[in-house]
Amino acid sequence: MSKLLIVGSIAFDAIETPFGKTNKIVGGAAPYIGLSASNFNIPSAIVSVVGEDFPLEYLNKLEEKNIDTSGIEIVKGGKTFFWSGKYHNDLNSRDTLETQLNVLADFNPIVPNDYKDAEIVMLGNLHPIVQLGVLEQLTKKPKLVVLDTMNFWMDSALEDLLKVIAKVDVITINDEEARQLSGEYSLVKAARAIEKMGPKYVVIKKGEHGALLFHNEQIFFAPALPLEEVFDPTGAGDTFAGGFTGFLTKTDDITFENMKKAIVHASNLASFCVEKFGTERMENLKREEVQKRLQQFKELTQFEIELS
Amino acid sequence: MSKLLIVGSIAFDAIETPFGKTNKIVGGAAPYIGLSASNFNIPSAIVSVVGEDFPLEYLNKLEEKNIDTSGIEIVKGGKTFFWSGKYHNDLNSRDTLETQLNVLADFNPIVPNDYKDAEIVMLGNLHPIVQLGVLEQLTKKPKLVVLDTMNFWMDSALEDLLKVIAKVDVITINDEEARQLSGEYSLVKAARAIEKMGPKYVVIKKGEHGALLFHNEQIFFAPALPLEEVFDPTGAGDTFAGGFTGFLTKTDDITFENMKKAIVHASNLASFCVEKFGTERMENLKREEVQKRLQQFKELTQFEIELS
16 A cells, blocks of 8 residues: 655644634644544655654554654654734634744754655645755655645745745645745636646645645535634644545545546545644544535535536 | 526726736626626626716626616616736735715616516626615516625725625625635635625625635535636626526526536636637637636536545
8 A cells, every 4th residue: 555654734723713712732734634534544754853842642543543653753842833923803814922842943854765666745834944854865756746835935935836846746835825835826827837836736725715736737626615714724734734645545546527526525634624723623534524524625615517 | 487686786897917008998887797697698788877988888798698678777878897916926916096976976866667577687796775665676586696795885885785684585695705805814704794794695706716605504615717827807796796696587597516517607707708809709608608618617627536
């Protein structure tokens, strides 16, 4: 079976939304990606770093989901990366209140030997130099490398970011970031411009407005499932990335047709993530719940029109 | 064959977008609705009012598309309703620069005798008292009455608006208006609240982010076709409404399943409207173009996932 290698931050998050407030809870790209991908019962490994303050029980929970945590460095005497943010009333935007890089500042990723030949690689949001450092350790060219990034790196490390963008097959990015990176307002034109930078596939995430997959002249769209309540959007994009790569790892098929399905699974899983604070909802997600919501997804989007 | 009765404004619009500027061109809800619905080769009639300054050639063009214009009153010595607006750079919002109600101020709609028994009635955006006035002239209960309205009437004539909302089967409204009308931020909750006001079906238009159809616990979503360029969004919502009601008139089937198809046709037709200023694109739209884009629509949204 194919293997999924995940690199990304592990964090303590303190989150405030219109519905409530958390103390430090576990967050960061890697746990969301890993938990989401684990719904496909695939072998995966996380490469990341935490401080001595990080709860080992959480790592055990990941291990129970078949996620190899041997690539998660625990820095003695170090403190885990901390982020605190407050969402605005519409949940579509947020302010960062505090960032403490802590052990992430000097993170030197080490890929476990068993995963140096992983077929699918998910480069979660991190400094592009760390993402490049992971690619350099691989002993076999992966079938697919997927990159997630954000505007912060466009502003602070564009040159490095463009280097890693040139090396990946798929980039996932939100609509505003796609516009910033490409200088194009139209998402169709933005995707085309980004394809020229390297990735053959461009996924543009529009949050509550769904996600678009571009490849040459082909476009596929999946909406976000309309929910009665969105409780905490943190990690939805990472959960999406985990669902996307998890499904592709499971099916071992990277055609555009199969990527469409991956986008649907990704959107479906992301719809659960936002229902509770942090990773809580994703830790206890049941197969039946996922299947039931996939059925809703089909009803939401599928129609029959005969063309003459 | 079923018939479609359309009521709505006819206007001169002066439009400024980031791409250009028009002098007075024909606009208003009714021409967009009528032209869009005419793609289904159905008998329809427009009830509206213009001034003596209105070009008769335009009415002839409508007649050539099987649109009965005998219900369009031409007020001697009167001036046609005038609206002028300027779109912001993202085309998602606009400022009204000038509004001259002119003949619309005293508009007293008269439904042609042949259309007093129309099966489908499309109440385009107008003062709710005018919309009610049309319903009162019908001699036979229509199979379906669809209402389009906007925040302007919520602010200035809410009581009358609620009266007409209580009498219709379907309401089409944009996302911000749905939130304003219902007091709910979640569109799922907003739709449920609006259903309680009367309409059994609620269509929430999200512009470039697509449209949602709600009915009890059922939800259907159709995206807007991603376009390289949106030139002028004026009339897209009316074109959508015309496609929706035109298809339902043609098929004479008002089940939820058929309404899904109507939403797809509506979104598809709206994607043409925005490609040129005013009604120009809709005046010369060819059947082959519509069919080709429907195929793109299927490719954009349809996927195959087997549920186990």
